[in-house]
Amino acid sequence: MCTLEKRGDLxxxxxxxxxxxxxxxxxxxxxxxxxxxxxxxxxxxxxxITTGHGKFFSNGFDLAWAQxxxxxxxxxxxxxxxxxxxxxxxxxxxxLPMPTIAALNGHAAAAGLILALxxxxxxxRKDRGVLYMSEVDIGLSMPEYFSALVRAKIGTSAARRELLxxxxxxxxxxxxxxxxxxxxxxxSAEGVVEATVRLGEKLAGKKWSxxxxxxxxxxxxxxxxxxxxxxxxxxxxxxx
Amino acid sequence: MCSLEKRGRLxxxxxxxxxxxxxxxxxxDSIxxxxxxxxxxxxxxxxxxITTSDGKFFSNGYDLALAETNPSLSVLMDVKLRSLxxxxxxLPMPTIAAVTGHASAAGCILAMSHDYVLMRSDRGFLYMSExxxxxxxxxxxxxxxxxxxxxxxxxxxxMLTAAKVTAEKGVEMGIVDSxxxxxxxxxxAAVRLGEEIVMRGGDGHVYGKMRExxxxxxxxxxxxxxxxxxxGVRNTGSKL
Numbered sequence: 001m002c003t004l005e006k007r008g009d010l011x012x013x014x015x016x017x018x019x020x021x022x023x024x025x026x027x028x029x030x031x032x033x034x035x036x037x038x039x040x041x042x043x044x045x046x047x048x049i050t051t052g053h054g055k056f057f058s059n060g061f062d063l064a065w066a067q068x069x070x071x072x073x074x075x076x077x078x079x080x081x082x083x084x085x086x087x088x089x090x091x092x093x094x095x096l097p098m099p100t101i102a103a104l105n106g107h108a109a110a111a112g113l114i115l116a117l118x119x120x121x122x123x124x125r126k127d128r129g130v131l132y133m134s135e136v137d138i139g140l141s142m143p144e145y146f147s148a149l150v151r152a153k154i155g156t157s158a159a160r161r162e163l164l165x166x167x168x169x170x171x172x173x174x175x176x177x178x179x180x181x182x183x184x185x186x187x188s189a190e191g192v193v194e195a196t197v198r199l200g201e202k203l204a205g206k207k208w209s210x211x212x213x214x215x216x217x218x219x220x221x222x223x224x225x226x227x228x229x230x231x232x233x234x235x236x237x238x239x240x
Numbered sequence: 241m242c243s244l245e246k247r248g249r250l251x252x253x254x255x256x257x258x259x260x261x262x263x264x265x266x267x268x269d270s271i272x273x274x275x276x277x278x279x280x281x282x283x284x285x286x287x288x289x290i291t292t293s294d295g296k297f298f299s300n301g302y303d304l305a306l307a308e309t310n311p312s313l314s315v316l317m318d319v320k321l322r323s324l325x326x327x328x329x330x331l332p333m334p335t336i337a338a339v340t341g342h343a344s345a346a347g348c349i350l351a352m353s354h355d356y357v358l359m360r361s362d363r364g365f366l367y368m369s370e371x372x373x374x375x376x377x378x379x380x381x382x383x384x385x386x387x388x389x390x391x392x393x394x395x396x397x398x399m400l401t402a403a404k405v406t407a408e409k410g411v412e413m414g415i416v417d418s419x420x421x422x423x424x425x426x427x428x429a430a431v432r433l434g435e436e437i438v439m440r441g442g443d444g445h446v447y448g449k450m451r452e453x454x455x456x457x458x459x460x461x462x463x464x465x466x467x468x469x470x471x472g473v474r475n476t477g478s479k480l
């Protein structure tokens with residue numbers, strides 16, 4: 001379901017197989033453990049790139065699994081379980097001591113889009129794939145940390161409205177215009193991945209301290225850190 | 241150190257000499273006392289402040305060499321710059337930074353602490369260097385960054401790539417208001433802008449109080465400004 005490879009300085013996290021890469025508690029646990037692995041192997045110049053195979057980056061939580069609980073409360077509990085267990089994934093990415101890049105091979109919806117937005121850079125395809133916060137359409141409530149992440153990463157109220165309230169399926173060009181992704185200039189999944197590898201190698205070449213990088217990253221998002229319980233250990237008096 | 245010139249209703253504060261204008265305790269004291277002089281001038285509430293510099297640098301940040309010889313001085317410089325920025329935020333007149341040279345780290349924060357940032361485009365850059373030189377970023381610096389840079393992508397580029405931002409890039413990113421071909425043109429433009437602002441009239445005291453409200457978060461981080469802010473509100477004789 002999910003693999004971690006090393007390519008020189010780059011860690012490549014891949015959501016494998018041709019399905020929707022929905023987040024089931026097992027998938028979430030695997031992603032978390034792979035992020036932990038990347039963290040423990042990180043050194044100066046490390047960079048993480050996350051991508052997927054096939055038509056989907058990820059279509060969000062495994063709602064079908066929630067439904068098989070057999071009752072309304074059972075389903076609600078399972079959904080709640082997934083929402084809660086996914087928080088540490090966002091926290092781990094916020095805390096990761098290296099630059100992070102999401103290479104969207106395809107559609108990213110709901111929790112799948114949240115996974116993408118938890119990265120420092122998001123690259124998307126021009127020709128295929130949409131961003132879609134489906135919650136408003138399927139009547140799911142938005143977890144607080146999802147909204148906090150959107151507020152942290154997306155600056156204009158118009159963009160936030162389009163993303164969260166309109167139920168729109170946003171394609172690459174529009175996503176760039178709204179400031180949701182950094183670039184959508186690629187006509188294939190390979191194109192996106194190559195571009196992220198190029199950026200990754202450029203960032204790797206800076207040989208930044210992962211600890212300093214992560215500390216500065218967290219200090220950019222104090223509200224989100226607070227909600228996730230991530231310690232943004234920004235010193236009140238600098239070590240000059 | 242720093243000079244003060246009065247040109248009609250414009251106060252022009254200049255960081256003098258050809259050096260890096262490192263923000264050591266002496267220079268910070270000199271700037272603060274100049275600002276105090278400006279504040280207590282009887283024409284202050286109908287005036288404008290322009291801050292500029294001689295030479296290649298606006299300011300290259302804290303005096304790190306000094307801090308290395310005596311770590312307690314790093315605390316002192318931080319305290320003094322915080323007070324200076326709080327002074328600028330409460331100053332009863334509009335403020336313009338005419339950035340005629342490099343502004344790095346604390347020097348960049350000083351430039352951004354002005355209402356308008358005008359900059360030369362032929363040389364020089366704004367540079368939050370901390371990621372490159374592995375300096376911790378004080379929480380209050382991040383409050384200024386959040387207050388003055390609206391786009392999450394721009395904040396990421398400034399802080400997480402240690403971008404060397406030219407005037408033109410700064411205008412695109414929304415950090416710089418306008419760019420000019422040379423140092424002299426930048427100062428001329430600042431003077432023209434200052435004169436336009438003076439022509440509009442208005443009460444500098446009201447302006448200063450408005451600005452405090454707008455940058456409340458920065459004041460909370462710099463001088464522990466009272467959260468309710470009610471002690472700061474007084475009857476300004478509104479014309480409404």
